Amino acid sequence: MTAKPIVVLGVIGADVHAIGNQILEHALNDAGFKVVNIGVMASQKEFVNAAIETGADAIWVSSLYGHGEMDCRGLREKCQEAGIGDILIYVGGNLVIGKQDWENTKKLFLNMGYDRAYPPGTLPETAIKDLKEDLQKRGKSRWNWPS
């Protein structure tokens, strides 16, 4: 067996929504990932540092409280500056303020450099499946996922 892929997980900005974060950690663990959970109220810098320190394969950013648009802008650039510009970055939660058209919101975040964006109420399974595929595409197909 090879080493587990590593995901840095956290809730960005001044956001304290902790429940989804705890469930995502649990689900990623169950799915065979190593999770580095930096918890709520995490700054962009903390995400980048954690990713560098642990040699992470992906960053999962949550934003629930509505300031996602302001908080998430620039994370891709920070990663590039830190030399991990091509790391997978996913984002999910209640990303913008109010009930807005999801396609617009998705475009907004993809344009900011996020690889994938998930609407409110996404179940962990959905995104974990995507992550496995994305990692496989990047040549990391050798991992043995628990079935």
Place this chain on the structure above:
Amino acid sequence: MTAKPIVVLGVIGADVHAIGNQILEHALNDAGFKVVNIGVMASQKEFVNAAIETGADAIWVSSLYGHGEMDCRGLREKCQEAGIGDILIYVGGNLVIGKQDWENTKKLFLNMGYDRAYPPGTLPETAIKDLKEDLQKRGKSRWNWPS
């Protein structure tokens, strides 16, 4: 005191909604009208005959059950044929099928020759006020309304 103005009241077509009809009778009575209530399931002919027989000043047609558009068409013409072409005719209830734009529905019924049309949930007070005004305009201002 002069004679009370007379209103023929009924629910048109195959419609059996009786509650509003009973309340309208009560409210018109209270407001000083003489009510000739022909009840539910009244045909256009019954409305016209009752109006002629009692020398009525107005006809109040209810339609609740959704077939109003089909049932109400032609009443004005029947009145004209019977020689009471200029009698006031009001209509109210749930006149068409479904939740539709009220302005369209109103136009539809005014075009059919109804003097006034009322949307769902109209309180008797509202229409009674209009009726008094319309009768007054027709020179029947001498009636003494109970205050």
Place this chain on the structure above:
Amino acid sequence: MVVKNQCLDLEVFFKEREAVLKGWPTGQEVDLEEAVAYHKNLPQEKVMVNQLLSARRENKTLIQPRAGVALPEQHIELLKYLREEGEADLLPTTIDSYTRQNQYEEAEKGIKESRELGRSMLNGFPAVNYGVKVCRQIIEALEVPVEVRHGTPDARLLAEITLAGGFTDFEGGGISYNIPYAKKVPLENTIRYWQYVDRLVGYYGEQGVKINREPFGPLTGTLVPPSISHSVGIIEALLAAEQGVKFISLGYGQNGNLIQDIAAILSLKDLAEEYLKKEGYQDVEVTTVFHQWMGGFPQDESKAFAVISWGATAAALSKATKVIVKTPHEAMGIPTKEANAAGLKTTRQIINMLQDQILEQTRRMDIEREIIGKETRQILDKVLELGEGDWAEGTVRAFAAGILDIPFAPSKFNAGKILPARDNNGAVRFINFGNLPFSQEIKEFHQEKLAERGEVEERDVGFQMVIDDIYAISKGMLVGRPR
């Protein structure tokens, strides 16, 4: 004409049948033997009785909408949507008002106008005009049982066509589809018509086909005291049982006071079983139907959602076998399919959240059950007395005498002397008893309850209260307080 509560002789029945089927050309499509075979081939989950009995066993409350439009394709699409998006357990086919009055010519016009305009100009589905084959298209397109819901005083041809068409449940009754739904059809006639319908259902049963029958519980839908609708429902159950009907759902329209509503559903089942046994019908299965508030609704959709939720709550807590669902468009008109599904989903969420919760019997609930029981027995026993042992004759005489009396009903064969109003807690009581054969004890109970409200509101108990109560829920209240 005199009508007796006696199982129709099969010969008489089949003779009458010939005439009935001539009522409209589609009558000729009905072949009883073939229909029995068709039913026997239906998948078990499409049979209403199966669904109801298993829900009753598991203490579940099923949800069912009302729905019907003029064109079959649109009707099927609508029902599919209510099943898939609305999560309905059981489906209906609501029949249009012309068909209810046997005005098939008018219905035909309605179909034509609807085809031309591409939207329904009828307030329901004209099943007779379409006939057996189209009915079966409906049944085959859906994976759950479908009930015929209407309001037809003479539903003999409708029953023939829809039952042959594969429907497994048929609403109505000689009283409940006459007094609230007609103006001048004699009761003896409708009781006789419904003996025919019940005999038809009994006949299917004898051939091994389970069809459910559901008297229409809510009557005029407006402040009907439980003992009134219970009496009617139980009489219709007895009349049906005599014709061989074995599966009966008895309904009740929500009044809004939770305790009274729960007590009503519980006592309805108990009383029905008591009378069925007493009259010698041992093997009839009784299930219950809770109708969300049947009177005037608030126009505001958010408020309508509250009324729907409150109905779902009472249904769930009373453990009724099924609940008939209203929609946020109720006050405005026949709902769009989206609005219809919305009502279902609200109901579904409440039913699910309350599924595992239990409300204990309390003293107040016991009192309500006792009162409902006493009143219903006093009415029913008097009906039987008037009929000299015959429920059919007794019913006709009881209505003539005002012993049976339904508030606000349009029929001229209804005395219309009783007057209901809410007490200070919102339970529906009697202001006027008309000729109801109630004991002094019962009358005093109601008078005290209403006097209490009068005192709180500092006004006389009287007709103004009734008017205020009729409007109350649509204006956002339960009790119509003076302004």
Place this chain on the structure above:
Amino acid sequence: MVVKNQCLDLEVFFKEREAVLKGWPTGQEVDLEEAVAYHKNLPQEKVMVNQLLSARRENKTLIQPRAGVALPEQHIELLKYLREEGEADLLPTTIDSYTRQNQYEEAEKGIKESRELGRSMLNGFPAVNYGVKVCRQIIEALEVPVEVRHGTPDARLLAEITLAGGFTDFEGGGISYNIPYAKKVPLENTIRYWQYVDRLVGYYGEQGVKINREPFGPLTGTLVPPSISHSVGIIEALLAAEQGVKFISLGYGQNGNLIQDIAAILSLKDLAEEYLKKEGYQDVEVTTVFHQWMGGFPQDESKAFAVISWGATAAALSKATKVIVKTPHEAMGIPTKEANAAGLKTTRQIINMLQDQILEQTRRMDIEREIIGKETRQILDKVLELGEGDWAEGTVRAFAAGILDIPFAPSKFNAGKILPARDNNGAVRFINFGNLPFSQEIKEFHQEKLAERGEVEERDVGFQMVIDDIYAISKGMLVGRPR
């Protein structure tokens, strides 16, 4: 730092005050004497305490939304709409998350962006940045009391500005606005900050100005057992009373089981009064707040309406003094004003329809009340013991020891060892007790209740149940049954 439960010395308070007001330029606008005069001139109906006490007296449940946007004009328009169209009895001003973290620079950016885009880019109203005058514009534009609702660990400056601005109610507390709302702010700090806020309110009180204080009842909003939130609420009430606060509303977040929810509201008031008296605070008026379900909501709006209605039902039947209302947009994002009003109207209709209905105390309700009482007393008495008679010290030590523990909370000063899950009837119980100082009797009660569910579901009592329960309501259930 050690914090003691002692009324702050006025000199110390005023000294600290100088520093607090320097936190942002608008601090200089605050003139206490002038503010007292301003409050004294407020019409009586704009004073929260008056509304709450009269509702309590009349056994009414008032309704209040959550609402706050970045721009004052839009905020006022929003509140007016919620009053007029939504029929809200009481109004809020929800503060944005930057202000809650004292990040006034970020809030300023948010205001700018919002002005440029013409829509709110903040999730609340940044009151500190706007200062006293703009706050007063809000108060003056509305005819009902307005409360500050937020989630701010250090709300000293926010309190100074909004109270001088004419708000008459202030939510929060040293525990309830720390543990669920912060990650690494020490408890002793926030308890100290909130002593300041309470002292400020006490000071206003001494000048004859009635201001209400409301600890935040629901905490993390997700499966919080009643005794946990009761313990926190009562400690915050005691700490506030020590600083001279006389009017306290204690809150509770709906769990969904009706009996448990009613028992929770009833016991909350009783227990709070018991402890306040016991600790010598004789003249504190306690009112109650029921929060409609605070956890994850269904995305479907019809289903959300059902959850809202069910919350309104429990609020009405428990006779809570006020209910905080959710909206059909809850799962999606901050609601539009229409969605916000929709939640209010649904709630209004339920509250009105249930206003006159009474649910009797039952045996089950008695059991729940007793359990909640015992648990809360066991926790509180241990806190006092740990604090050697001091509630403030006791609280800090109790959190460190896991004697006080809030499920799913983000704070590192929270032990996070307890684990709640629903029993077979949907009431919230403990799977893990962590270090809660519960008697064997209590522990067995919970274990039995959960074992019962385990048997029904044929699975072990464990973390998967917790996950299923967290999702359950959003997926249309109460108890998260295995699929």
